[in-house]
Amino acid sequence: MSEITRASSTKIQLPSLPQNVLPAINEFTKALGIPRNVLASDEDIEYAWIALPRELRDIPDINSHGELLARMCVAVSVGLFDSAINYAWNASILKLREKVKNFGLPIVAQILQKDFEEKHLLDKQDSELLELSLKLNLVTEEGYLLLDQCRATRNNFSAAHPSIGQLNDREFIVFLNRCVTYALAKSSSLRGVDIGAFITAVKGSRFAEEQCSLWLGRLNETHDAQRELLFGTIHGIYCDPNTLEPARLNIIDLYNHYKEKFTSNIRSNLINQHSDYLAKGDTQRHKISVQFFEKVALINLLNDYEKHSIISKAINQLWNAHEGWNNFHNEPPFAERLLELSEQGSLPLNIQEEFVEKVVGCYIGNGSGFSWKAEPIYEQMIREFSPKEIQHMIEIPQKKSSLVANRFTSNSTCRRKFQNALKLIDISSVPNAVLINYKKLVG
Template sequence: MPDIVVRENVELPSLPSTVLPALTELTTSLGIPRNVLASDEEIEYAWRDLPRELREIPADLRGELVARMCVAVSSGLFDGAMNYIWNAAILHLRQKIRNFGLAVVAQIRQGGFEEKNLLELQDSRLLELCLKLNIIDEDGYFFLDQCRDVRNNFSAAHPTMGTVNDREFTTFLNRCVRYALADSSSPRGVEISSFISAVKGARFNEHQCQVWTQRLNDTHDAQRQLLVSMAHGIYCDAATSEPARLNALDICLGLKDTLTNSIKSELINSHTEYVAKGQEDKHTASLQFFEKLGYLGLLNESEQHAVFSKATTRLWHVHNGTNNFYNEPPFAERLLELTQQGAIPETMQEVLVHVVACCAVGNGYGVSNAAVPYYNRIIEAFSPREIATLVRLAMNRNSDLGRRLSYSPAARSRLKQALELFDPSSIPSGVKTDYDTLTR
């Protein structure tokens, strides 16, 4: 659960009655018009709006520059106030980059990046880097870049093109606060070399897995995408040890619920690249990766067909082999896991229904009792089309299922129990008569 940030109201003192008259006296004594400074009304409105913005700044960030900004506002020096709050925002963004990790930034930029480089970075480049690191989002980048332009042309930092009034200053302040200063948290980068070293090391214990999963959760989307793709590549590499493959898979399983569509798309691209390059060993491993993550539905139907076909064929061979009652459960469980990931490919529906139904009713010696719960869960999730296929196979005396039902009252009883798992509203009208016959 994220921490709840409590904002404290900021109580500013009323403007002393001497401040505004003093501004008039000052301009008069210098022999310049009063309107070269903000008017009394503008100062009063800007001062009135300050507490609303200041309360959004965490207390530890209301430092010297924020205090100077307030003093500048009280004197009508909005150009100076803009410069102070902009500098506060820039300093905070720099600190967020330090928190992210200068070494990690260097890895991402594929070039050296030290404290000196950070300090020398122009504001425009700093904003671009913050966007890349996900320290600010696209909205924040857009509005802060506008503020940068306003600051360069209308603040005391440079000779100005004109002046800003209280409303323009308050808008500037709001954007600096909202997109830079209001959030004191910042993502922490992951050192890529350390990540690879850890994954390729000894088998993770539960605590290690949690730590690395959290680190990937805490970093920004772009780096998370890079690291998940690396984990996928490690898993699919034939030269990778089994502990490393399991480490890579565990991290991805820990992130499964937070993976964005962009990350999933990158995984699919890597998977299809294995196919295009004819890398069968990596392609096979990638299929297993998608299956373990429950992402088979992301693959095209031909690849889904291949996975379902292999699992169904293996179950059928085990069912027809020796010690089938003992050997069937793990193969039945795997097929159940596949069917729970999405719809059964249309090209596999009849074969899968046939195999599961035959296994569920058993052979002349009985049924694998430990596997029956898996068969029942597969059957009760059948679509109306798959229900119709099951009924037609059961009524066809020339099918394996039909022959078993003809010779064995126990098989007919088991089929009746399986058919009663269906909701009556799911029975297609075209097979309703035969369904009623089978369930009598």
């Protein structure tokens, strides 16, 4: 009756209860002169035995817990649910310890910022082990709460301590289900990242492609809480004025490869760390942090004031190149930079009008020509204008003090280019307020 056999990867087969087991329990209690109800009832035993395979089949490495689970099944068969939950709980604790060891005891020590060897793991009380498992993300918050309830049940209703009552078959199965679901069934593949080695590598020489892939793989294998810590740490390293350029480039590589997977917590921590520099008056780090957000294309995380400052600077640099000597050759890199920034989310409302006028102005040229290499870049920005930006564009010819309006009015080449720019826009995006003017201008 104690043998557990694995019929397949998804099915557990237990032998049927012998017909003489339940009558034997009755005879046993009668012989000892004790009430039959000190053990689970025949009905509770039968229903618990029927439900056992459904729970056991979800344990992927059941053989590693075979001894404890076999004892659990034997205890169930004779109505000792108090012993059964103790065996199930012990198997769960052993599994959680195994997960912590697999995560890496040296890494746990780094996270806890104190020595942590196997003896420290073994010395931890069950409640402390659950808290550590939660901190390492080896169990979810839900799992932690439900396993902690199991811990209380085990302490008050199991054979490990004087019991304050008995469990029936439903309560036992719920207990076992939680142990299986949140401890035994999930064989975690998480591995901690050696923080010291990671920082040393980041601060070292420029990453080779294989080295970058290696660290990205290790970041993938760890948990959200450590990723939040590591990405916050390297943002701080980037913003350190003493950090060398190879380290900054390594950090940009890691962020650019991983930013699409960022959790809301990672993004929030970045914003908070960036804001703290300003709050503390550390203008040097704050300035470098702004550059960081530009480099990793995350300026949409910044507030409108900072986004306005970044976009305005890029607009002015483009316009200065456009107005300067040899502008047709100098414009493309500044146009590319502005395109990159404009594609990082919607622009602040108070910069949209200037953005539109300068992009359109560069596109239509100065009457003597325009930058052929930059033209596709301007066209892409124009195609991506929002409805409000389209409205600003259509209103340009009506402005009295606008240089771009003057070019439109006084130069037929600029006027044709302006009409070409309007044709790049999907008419369905044109606001109704300027739709008539749009049709007139397109001709």
